[in-house]
Amino acid sequence: MHGFANPTRFLAIARPVTPWLAAAGVLLAGYGLYAGLFLSPPDYLQGETVRILYVHVPAAWLGMGGWTGIAVASLAQIVWRHPLAGVAARAVAVPGALFTALCLLTGSLWGRPAWGTWWQWDGRMTSMLVLLFLYFGYIALANAGDERSGVSRATAIFGLVGAVNIPIINRSVVWWNSLHQPASITLGGSKIDAAILYPLVFSALGFTLIFAAIVLMRMRALLARAKVEARLRRMAAA
Amino acid sequence: MKAKHQRLVLVLLVVAAMIGAALLAMSALRDQAAYFYSPADIARLGGVPPGQAMRLGGMVADKSIVHEADGVTIRFTVTDGGATVLVRYKGIVPDLFKENSGVVADGRFGTDGVFVADTILAKHDERYMPPQLAGAEHKTETLAR
Structure with a gap:
């Protein structure tokens, strides 16, 4: 990983990779959503409303995956002082919050026809809302520091500590009686029929690539801002 | 080091x-x-006093939904495989509310031991499949918990 520790070397790779990631992501997610809306069958129980899952599930995975990424980057920053770790974590926070909000929003829209309610304080929904607030806190803390591209040590510690919520979200439907059903896709296999599952594979992969492209773009923007500020400071001093 | x-x-x-x-x-x-108590939880806690607000959850027992003469009141049995609770509800239920499927009811026990619900929510399981594949069975290992 320290091969990419040099921002110049990182940028040399990130710059050409970004558009390819974005294009592949849009294509895959576009096909996944098209297949999900028009090609896949309705559900035996829920009918057409089941199609919300093609956005809801990738959004939930990316919201949780985003914070997992922040936790790993925070560890790399605290232990190995990796110079790009803080930049990466800070870049992940905004799309992570966005997808978490998208998950809550689509979940609410789905809850009304399926369960009969927009919102209930059950374990899964509450812990997911906590994740959104953790993202808000992380973004505020990251922007409050005087680091130009990375994040302060306190922010990294917050990123690590906040990761406790991830296994809680995952287990919330197992530990406690909840309104939300347990996971359909586990290590043991999928409880979703193949005809309904395959668009989800495409949309999840596509949204993941779009997420990665956003992270690389934001990392480049953060590094560029630090460079501009350094140059302005040199010019002011000269 | x-x-x-x-x-x-x-x-x-x-x-x-x-x-x-x-x-x-x-x-x-x-x-x-816990978002709701199952009939077994209620038995384990030694019953809930009448009039105390609580949330009951479980499966709607097979062939237990009865429509009363007024047309808007229904009665059904909530089960978790072992214990059962009789529920009465007046109002419109969600589309997914049906027998052998999950249900969550807000309400309170009456003095007669019948649970009077103010709100009925439907809980579905984690399986998704096309209509032609849906068998007669609609069991879930997850709702009985």
Whole structure:
């Protein structure tokens, strides 16, 4: 990983990779959503409303995956002082919050026809809302520091500590009686029929690539801002 | 020991302690954080006094939904495989409310031991499939918990 520790070397790779990631992501997610809306069958129980899952599930995975990424980057920053770790974590926070909000929003829209309610304080929904607030806190803390591209040590510690919520979200439907059903896709296999599952594979992969492209773009923007500020400071001093 | 390794050990210890604390807190919250009580939970807690607001959840027992003469009141049995509770509800139920499917009801026990619901929510399981594949069976291992 320290091969990419040099921002110049990182940028040399990130710059050409970004558009390819974005294009592949849009294509895959576009096909996944098209297949999900028009090609896949309705559900035996829920009918057409089941199609919300093609956005809801990738959004939930990316919201949780985003914070997992922040936790790993925070560890790399605290232990190995990796110079790009803080930049990466800070870049992940905004799309992570966005997808978490998208998950809550689509979940609410789905809850009304399926369960009969927009919102209930059950374990899964509450812990997911906590994740959104953790993202808000992380973004505020990251922007409050005087680091130009990375994040302060306190922010990294917050990123690590906040990761406790991830296994809680995952287990919330197992530990406690909840309104939300347990996971359909586990290590043991999928409880979703193949005809309904395959668009989800495409949309999840596509949204993941779009997420990665956003992270690389934001990392480049953060590094560029630090460079501009350094140059302005040199010019002011000269 | 290099500083890097010291930091790694320290962080890993902190993370382990944090996860341990979270697990302890979560297991302590087991009953309080439950979204609903199943009929078995109610039996385990030694019953709930009449009039106390609570949320009941479980499966709607097979062939248990009865429409009363007024046309808007229904009665049905909530079961978790073992214990059962009789529920009465006046109003419109969600589309997914049906026999052998999950249900969550807000309400309170009457003095006659019947649970009077103010709100009915439907809980579905984690399986999704096209209509032509849906068998007659609609069992779930997850709702009975």
